[in-house]
Amino acid sequence: MGRSPCCDKVGLKKGPWTPEEDQKLLAYIEEHGHGSWRALPAKAGLQRCGKSCRLRWTNYLRPDIKRGKFSLQEEQTIIQLHALLGNRWSAIATHLPKRTDNEIKNYWNTHLKKRLTKMGIDPVTHKPKNDALLSSDGQSKTAANLSHMAQWESARLEAEARLVRESKLRSHSLQQQIGSSSTFASSSSASTSASVLNNNKPEAPPPPPPPPSRSSLDVLKAWNNGGWLKSSEGSGAIASTVGVSGDLESPTSTLSFSENAPQIMNAIGGENNNNNNDNAMPMIEFVGSSGNSSSLVKEEGEQEWKGYDSSINTFSSGLHEFTMAMEGTWVHETLRTNGSHDDIVEEGFTNLLLKTNSEDPSLSSEGGGESNNGDGSAGHSDFYEDNNNYWNSILNLVNSSPSHSPMF
C-alpha cells in the first residue's frame, strides 16, 4: 500500500548541499549529462536521491541560471503572468529567462504577494481587497480560479471574435468575387459567421471547455497568428465555439462568477444583451477605473514601486473589472485603422509594461521611454487602450514564447 518511494531513502543524505556534492553533481552532468536522475546519484557518487539531484541541478547548479535581485521588468512580468496564469510557476518561468520556477515562486511569496497586499490588492485574485473580501468565506481561491477562467474566457471570446471578423471579411470578399447568392452556405467558416452574426444557436453543442491553461493559450496563439482560423476552416469548430454567443454551454463560460457574474454573464449570455446589437460579434471590453492608490503604504527601499501601484491597479482593475459585451464591433480602434493588430502585438510586452508605467513619471526612467498620451488620470479611452495593449502584450508573449515552453 502507498506509494513506492522515489528511491531507496536508507542512508541517503538530505538537507543543504555541500560544495563537494555540488562539484560532484556538476562534474558528472557536465561529462555525462544527467541521463536518468534515478541512476545518477550512484554513478556520480552522491548519497542523494535522484530527485534531490535534479532539484539541485535545475534550481541552482544549472549554468544558465541568473541569480540575484529581480528587475522591475521581471517583477512586472511575474505579476501580470500570475494574474493570467495563477500559481503556475513553471509556465511563468518560461518567460523569465534564467529564472527558475522555484525562485519565482519564492520571490512571489516573499515579496510580490506582500506588496500587492499592501497595495490593497488581493494577490490571489488580483482584485482590490475590498472586492476580495466580498467573498468572505474563504472562497478566494475559487474566486481566483474563476477570475482566471473568466480572463481566459474573455481571451477566447476575443479570439473567436477575431475569427468571425476574418471570416466575415473573407466572406465579403468572396461575395464580391463570386456573387452574393450562396456565399455563406459555401463556406463553413463563413456560415459560421453567418450563424454568429444572426445570433443563431449552433447545431452542435460546444466542445468541452478547455482547461484554462494550455488550450487557452493555444487559443491566444491561434488568435495571434490566425492559425486557428486556418485549422478550423471547414471543420465547424468555429461554429461550435463561437456558439457561446448564442448558446453558451462551455463550463468556462457558464460558471457562476461570484464577482464578475454580471459582466461576464452579460457578455457571454446570448439572451442577456445580444438583443441590443445589430449583430452578434463579440466584443471584449476592458472597463476599469483608473487606479488611484497614492495613499498606499510602501515598503522601504521600494522607490521603484512608487507610482507603480497605479499601474498595478490599472491592470488589476482591467483584469477584474473588464466586461465583455456583445457589441456591434469588437475591433480596437487601432486595429480598425491599421487593419492589423500585428502592429500592436509587435510592441513588446516589456514596452507595454513600461508604457503603462510611463503614466507615472517616477517610473519612466527604466527603458520604454515611449509615452502614451495619458495624462495620468487614464480616462476611459486610454484605459481601454492600455488594457487592449495589455492583452496584446500577452499575445505577443505567447507568440514569442520559446518553443520548449510547456505552456505555449
Place this chain on the structure above:
DNA sequence: AATGTGAGCAACCGCAACCTC
C-alpha cells in the same frame, strides 16, 4: 549579550502527468 521574531530561500514531499514497455 541573550533572546525573540520575521524574512528569505533552499530543499523536501507528494501528486499528477508523461513515458516506456
Place this chain on the structure above:
DNA sequence: AGAGGTTGCGGTTGCTCACAT
C-alpha cells in the same frame, strides 16, 4: 490498454540570517 517507472510541478517546511527588544 494498462501497469510501472520517471519526471515535472506546486505546496510546504525548516534552516539561516538579520534585526529588534
